Amino acid sequence: MSIALQLPFLYTWDSYLNPLLHTRYLNKGNIMMWGVYFILMVLFIHVFGGYKIGLSKKSNMMISQAIAMFCHNGVEIVITILMVGRVKHIGAIITSYGLLFIFQLLLIFLFSDLGINLYRAMFPPYRMIQIKGPYQNNLDKKMNQRGDKYVVEGELSYKESLTVIEKAIDEYDAVLLNDVPSAFRNKILKVCFDHSKKVYFTPKISDIMIKEAEELNLFDTPLFFTRNAGMNIWQRGIKRAMDIVISLIGIIITSPIMLIAAIAIHAYDKGPVFYKQTRCTIGGREFQVMKFRSMIVDAEKDGKARLATENDDRITPVGKFIRATRIDELPQFFNVLKGDMSMVGPRPERPEIIREYCETVPEFAYRTKVKAGLTGYAQVYGKYNTTSYDKLKLDLIYVSKCSILLDLQLILLTMKVIFMKESTEGLDEGETTALNKKDQK
Numbered sequence: 320m321s322i323a324l325q326l327p328f329l330y331t332w333d334s335y336l337n338p339l340l341h342t343r344y345l346n347k348g349n350i351m352m353w354g355v356y357f358i359l360m361v362l363f364i365h366v367f368g369g370y371k372i373g374l375s376k377k378s379n380m381m382i383s384q385a386i387a388m389f390c391h392n393g394v395e396i397v398i399t400i401l402m403v404g405r406v407k408h409i410g411a412i413i414t415s416y417g418l419l420f421i422f423q424l425l426l427i428f429l430f431s432d433l434g435i436n437l438y439r440a441m442f443p444p445y446r447m448i449q450i451k452g453p454y455q456n457n458l459d460k461k462m463n464q465r466g467d468k469y470v471v472e473g474e475l476s477y478k479e480s481l482t483v484i485e486k487a488i489d490e491y492d493a494v495l496l497n498d499v500p501s502a503f504r505n506k507i508l509k510v511c512f513d514h515s516k517k518v519y520f521t522p523k524i525s526d527i528m529i530k531e532a533e534e535l536n537l538f539d540t541p542l543f544f545t546r547n548a549g550m551n552i553w554q555r556g557i558k559r560a561m562d563i564v565i566s567l568i569g570i571i572i573t574s575p576i577m578l579i580a581a582i583a584i585h586a587y588d589k590g591p592v593f594y595k596q597t598r599c600t601i602g603g604r605e606f607q608v609m610k611f612r613s614m615i616v617d618a619e620k621d622g623k624a625r626l627a628t629e630n631d632d633r634i635t636p637v638g639k640f641i642r643a644t645r646i647d648e649l650p651q652f653f654n655v656l657k658g659d660m661s662m663v664g665p666r667p668e669r670p671e672i673i674r675e676y677c678e679t680v681p682e683f684a685y686r687t688k689v690k691a692g693l694t695g696y697a698q699v700y701g702k703y704n705t706t707s708y709d710k711l712k713l714d715l716i717y718v719s720k721c722s723i724l725l726d727l728q729l730i731l732l733t734m735k736v737i738f739m740k741e742s743t744e745g746l747d748e749g750e751t752t753a754l755n756k757k758d759q760k
Contacts, residue, residue, distance in 0.1 A: 320430050321361055324388065327422050328356050335415045339403045356395060363387040366731055373442065373468065377435050384427045386735050392416045392423075439467050445492040445517065448473035450484060450507065452498035456706075458521070462495065471495060477503050485510050496520035524682050527712055531720045549689060549721055557723055562662050565730070566655040573649050580611050580646050583637050590616040593650060598667035600691040603684070606659040608667055609650040613638030645737055651693050663726040664692025665714040676707050683707065686714045689721060694733040 332352060337343050344352060364370060369384040396416050400409055449459050449471050462469040473491060475484055477499040484507065488494055494511055496504055498521050511518045522530075532543040550558065581592040594612040597605050614633040634642065641647040654660040660667065665686040668676075676683040696717035697710045705713075717725070 320384075320427075320434065321357070321364070323426050323430055324360060324423050325353070325357050327419055327426070329353060331415055331419045332356075336399055336412065339399075339405075339408045339411065341404070355398075359394060360388070360391050363391040366728055367735055368732070372435060372438050376465070377431065380435065381427055381431050382735055384431065385424055388420060388423050388427070390731070390734075392420050444468050444470045447471045447493045447495050447519075448475065448487055448491040449495040449497055450475050450477055450499060452477050452496075452500065454498045456498065458497050459495070462519075469493075481506060481510070485514075488514060488516055491516075493517035493519060522712060524685075524712065524715060527715045527719055530716070547719075549718065550723075554723060558661060558726065559658070561723070561726065562655050562658075565662050566652045569649075569652040570656070573652070576646060577611075577649050580637075580641055580649070584612055584635075584641075587635055587637050588616065597670060598691065599670055599673055599687060600659055600667055601687055601689055603670075603673075603687050605670060606654070606667075608654055608660070611641055611647040611650060613642050613647045648693065655693055659691075661690040661692045662694065663717075663721075663729050664690050664695050665717065666695060666698060667691035676711075680708055680711060682715075683711050685718065686711065688718050694729060694736075696729065699729055699732045699736055 332349070337349070337352075364384055364387040367383040367387040367390075368375060369380060369387050371380065371383075375383065396413055399412050399416075403412065444465075444467060447462065447469055451459075451474060459471045459474070462471050473487065475487055488510065494507070494516055496507060496518065499507070501523060504520060508518060508520075510516075528547070529543065529545055532545040535542040535544050584590070584592050591612060594610050594614075595607045596610070598608040599605055613635065615635060638647070651660060655662055668686075673683065673687075695714065697705065697713035701710055701713050717729075
């Protein structure tokens with residue numbers, strides 16, 4: 320795929336871009352430009368997850384590659400303009416890269432479709448047996464939605480004898496351990512290791528906390544070390560500087576969109592444009608988050624906090640659009656600029672919802688170990704209706720390994736999430752929070 324996307328650039332560079340230079344590149348100069356383009360392309364596609372042929376859905380992978388190439392060619396436009404150094408050629412440069420991108424899109428759709436179909440033909444889905452714990456969830460249904468990769472055919476309870484489970488495991492390609500108790504999981508992991516069986520399991524919160532542990536070889540006894548300290552003072556300084564710069568750029572670039580959204584919201588029902596709400600950030604500190612109003616006025620006039628459900632009648636027609644496109648979140652650039660939020664971090668929750676979650680999942684409070692964010696791990700890899708326990712796990716993954724590079728990656732991946740409808744799905748009808756029985760542990 321990468322070579323196929325590189326070839327049109329070679330033609331575009333040689334035929335349209337190289338002649339624009341004061342002195343045309345020859346031999347080594349051309350090789351340098353080809354190499355820079357190829358390296359940046361591989362980097363962008365990797366960051367957006369465009370190489371995950373066996374993991375991503377076909378549509379997801381195509382979107383990933385398309386956004387990666389759009390960003391990549393945008394960077395190349397800037398590089399080429401600086402190299403050419405003449406304003407009169409800017410139009411020709413942008414046109415050349417625009418036509419190149421369109422042709423690359425066609426190649427992406429063609430090769431991704433052929434490549435994924437070939438991969439699926441060569442590697443059929445794993446036949447899986449689910450060993451289920453005491454908590455009800457729909458993980459097996461989620462797995463079966465990826466019928467190209469997983470087929471959950473069998474199911475056993477963790478209460479079955481180890482002999483019965485061990486015998487059943489031999490009949491399948493892989494094992495799914497679905498929220499089973501830790502002691503039992505340890506036994507089954509050893510059985511699967513002994514039988515060379517692939518294992519998929521839901522992590523415990525303690526698993527996430529030690530995931531980034533460092534291996535120390537100080538003695539003849541294996542030792543792992545985890546800092547649990549987050550970013551150091553220099554990293555926090557860089558992160559804050561990034562927040563200021565990116566939020567300012569975001570405000571400037573999106574100001575026309577925010578103006579149109581504000582006019583549309585007010586024109587619909589003559590109500591207020593903005594909606595302010597008390598949320599919690601680092602250390603549980605409360606602040607007023609600002610969003611475009613997407614619901615009717617007095618949507619919570621009874622004073623009870625409720626998350627939006629699928630087909631929620633409180634959401635206005637304008638609100639449905641701005642929520643689906645994430646335009647309602649744009650005013651939070653001002654919260655980031657002020658310092659209440661960061662560009663990347665766990666989404667800020669309402670104090671009353673945090674208290675409700677903490678009654679059944681005390682570890683939910685760990686999310687406030689870092690500053691709340693406009694986007695984050697749970698926003699990129701989860702959905703609006705992801706359960707509180709799973710959101711906590713995703714957020715704790717970020718808290719445990721937060722870094723400047725991870726922040727940059729999540730900011731870029733957020734561009735892809737905007738195009739994925741499932742990321743904005745509401746809760747099921749009848750639910751008022753993202754809690755479920757699975758969280759009662």
